[in-house]
Amino acid sequence: MTKAPKKTIPRDISWLSFNARVLQEAADPTVPLKERIRFLGIFSNNLDEFFRVRVAALKRMISLGKKARMHLEQSPQKILDSIQLIVLEQQSEFNRIWNLILQEMKREKIIIKTEKDLTRDQQKFVTTFFEEEVRSNVNPLMIENIQEFPYMREKSIYLAVVMSRKNSAYKRKYSLIEVPTRAVSRFIQLPSSRPGEHQIILLEDIIRFNLPQIFAFFEYEKFSAHIIKFTKDAEFDIDYDEALSLTAKIERGLKNRRRGKPVRFTYDKEIDPALLEYLIRRSGLTKKDHLIPGGRIHNFRHFMDFPSAVFRGKQNRRKPFMQQDLSNTTRVTDVILKKDVLLSFPYHSFNPIIDLLRESAMDPDVTMIKITAYRLASQSKVVNALINAARNGKQVIVVLELRARFDEENNLEWKEILELEGVKVVTGVPDLKVHAKICLIRKRKNNQTIHYGFVSTGNLNEKTSTVYCDHCLLTANKNIMADVNRIFNYLENHTTGAKYLKMCNTLLISPTNMRKELLKNIQAEIKAARSKKKASITVKLNSLSDDILIFKLYEAATAGVEVKMIIRGICCALTQNKKFKVAMRAISIVDEYLEHARVLIFHNQGKEKVIISSSDWMVRNLDHRVEAAVVIQQPAIAKELREIIEIQLKDNVKARILDNHQNNKYVKAVGKKIRSQVEIYQYLLKKTTAPAQVVTQD
Structure with a gap:
């Protein structure tokens, strides 16, 4: 009998190959222009998360002296070396694609202007806009005067500023300015005298234009400013101090994450060399770290939200439609109690999920709703329906995974909101994230207990349901719902309820x-x-x-x-x-x-x-x-x-x-x-x- 091979591709190299496919979409001229820009934003956001999680993990393995067991033939250092080469190649391809897109945008009369090529009217606009909208959010850090290098916020971009005088190359001063994209849109539309043309300036360029006003106190004459960005280790260890609740542990972990070590430093390749050396040294990085030179613009993730109003011939997404079994009914519950229904998002509407929960909230025969939640929409209709159910006297239990990466803070907020409304919130199992997407609704009718609900492949998030392809099985099948009930019994009593999972014989758990x-x-x-x-x-x-x-x-x-x-x-x-x-x-x-x-x-x-x-x-x-x-x-x-x-x-x-x-x-x-x-x-x-x-x- 022929023996099967025993080799695999390193996980992180394969992931970079996936992100290259995202970049292919940005390069594809058949893709609508605004979607190509969005794919550049997705590529950038993906890469940020990759460095925050995977590269950081490899660096930790090296520092601990442990080899990465998931990589069968290569050490973590070799993986990191390969990552550096691939990322540099992809950055070069990214820049090439962006330059092509800029040319296409010009043909579409969409112009991104810098602080150096503004008309007189636009200069006045930028000065006024800065004074009214931006100045109060700009807080320069005079880094030469700070003994300890300042905390650099995750996901932020900074302008690294050099101030000097025309008659001296020696009297220079350095500063860092966080670009306040949390408070002000990064894309500001400029007034234009050309009909049908949209001219846009980035927020950092508005700040660049106003550097003489920001630093007027120092009486410098020359200013140069280039974008830099630090990417930090996003992992945090959960402190298993039994005296602390899981909520307190997550909160402590989030604070530790903010102090995470830098794992990547990206910068405008045109930055002043002396300032670059200074920043690398002060931030504790070395030439062996991931130092990624790039173009003028960084944090391209914001381009996922590039203003869509500027594009001609708007191409909206295809609208979701009602699943065939639910298209001619007023109650989702009635259909599910008769037959299984498969919803396939984003083709099918997500509304039946909301309707199912709303019906259950009002149904006098419903006594209980149990549901898992991993990532919720910012304005969650799911949560609203569950709160309504609790207000209507139903027992509502939400298994909320507080450790859903990068959604920890959101889920802590949802926990507080739900508990204030009388919803019982279960916050997971030690050492196990709850990633199952399940719901159980219990009703008593004619002295009978009926269970129905769903098992899904994706999150209960009405926003992502319009973009993510997922399947959700709505069912009242007794065997399926018996196992769903057992899972919830375990999640509510994980210290003594392991037997419930072992009793599942229909679902794969x-x-x-x-x-x-x-x-x-x-x-x-x-x-x-x-x-x-x-x-x-x-x-x-x-x-x-x-x-x-x-x-x-x-x-x-x-x-x-x-x-x-x-x-x-x-x-x-x-x-x-x-x-x-x-x-x-x-x-x-x-x-x-x-x-x-x-x-x-x-x-x-x-x-x-x-x-x-x-x-x-x-x-x-x-x-x-x-x-x-x-x-x-x-x-x-x-x-x-x-x-x-x-x-x-x-x-x-x-x-x-x-x-x-x-x-x-x-x-x-x-x-x-x-x-x-x-x-x-x-x-x-x-x-x-x-x-x-x-x-x-x-």
Whole structure:
């Protein structure tokens, strides 16, 4: 028997390859201009988070003298060296794309002006705007006079200022000014005398123009100012002091995060060399750290919100529509109690989720609502519905994950709001993040207890539901809801309730049985292939980095199982190997919407098993989080999911091939061009006109 290979692609290198696919979208001339600018913002934001989390983790491993076990053949230092080279190449490509976009913006009569090329009227406007809107938010730091280098705020950009006199090169003074993007928009539209032309100046350039006024006290004559930015370690250790509540521990951790060590320093390559050296030395960085020279503009994440009003021929997103089973009903609850319903966002409207919770809040027969929450919208309709339920006398329990990275502060605020309204808030399990997306509603009618709710692949966030592709199964299936109830029993009593998770026999649950069940399903396909029977595995995930499952997929391909994968982000699997009897096929789709759903399909000797899950195939998801996956019971829904996946596998417009070399080559278009997100929209829209069949629940 041929042995399967045992090598993988380093996780962080694969992630950088994913971000390169985002950059490809920004470079694609067929993508609308405002979307190309948005993709540059997404690329920048992604990279910030990568440095704050992954690069910081690698640096910590080095400082502790530990090797990164998730990287099988390379040390953390080698990974960091590779990251530096790749990031510098990507930065160069980023700058090239931005320059092309600037040219296209000019053709569209959208001009970004600097402080050096303003008309007289615009100079007056900028001076007045600064005095009225900006000056009160500008607080220069005279860094030469400060003994300890000042705290640099995360996610902020700073103008590094050099002041000098014309007749002396020696009398110079340095200062740092935080660009106040939290208080003032970064994009300010200038008055223009040219019809149809939009002229925009960035906030930092308004400050540059007014430097003589800001520093008038010193009577300097020459000023130069260039953007710099520090990226810091975003991790914080939870202090497991039993005297502290989890809330207090999170609050302490957030304070520690703000004092995190710099892991990257980006700067305008035109910055004064002496000031650059000074900043590197004072901030405790060395030439070995990630020092990234760039162009004039940094913190491109703000460009995700570039003013859309300036673009001609506005291209709005396709509007979501009502799922076919819910399009002609006044009560979502009535439908769910009769049949399972699958919502596929962002194609389907998110409103049924809100309506379900609102109905439950008012239904006199409903006694309890239990729900998990990971990332909530800033103006959350979900929270409003839950608060209304509590006000109406329902018992409402929200399992709120306070450790959702970068949403910790938001979730602390939601905790306080919910508890003030009488909602019971459960704040998770030590050492396990609660990432499952589940809801249970209990009602008593005619002396019977009825449970219904949902299992989802994505967050209960009405804002991201318009951009993220996810699936949500609304169901009253007794076996599914019994397991959902067991999960909540565990989450509410995690110190004594571990037995509840072990009792789950319908759902796949992390960290108890999910890994075991996945391996069991893959092994069944291997057994079928070795018996010369048809065998196939199709997985759609955000990330694939778990060695155990990757090696099992290698074993499957070596045995002759057809393995097809749609992986949006990290894919550590080497998909090409001579030992594979059937070549593995892996693609990544990066397009208008973010592919976030997790779907698994096993041939299962012709009795196809279709699963939707909240979990990626990563160690953290399978071993260190509470996750939930559900096997689809209704054949019509299983068929719909399979057909959606088949459309994606046929994508030849936005699909890239995930090969061993991470080249991100597009799938070649042969025959009809298929852009899967457009095709899926049309596929689901057509179903709204088809007659719905009512199927009674088991």
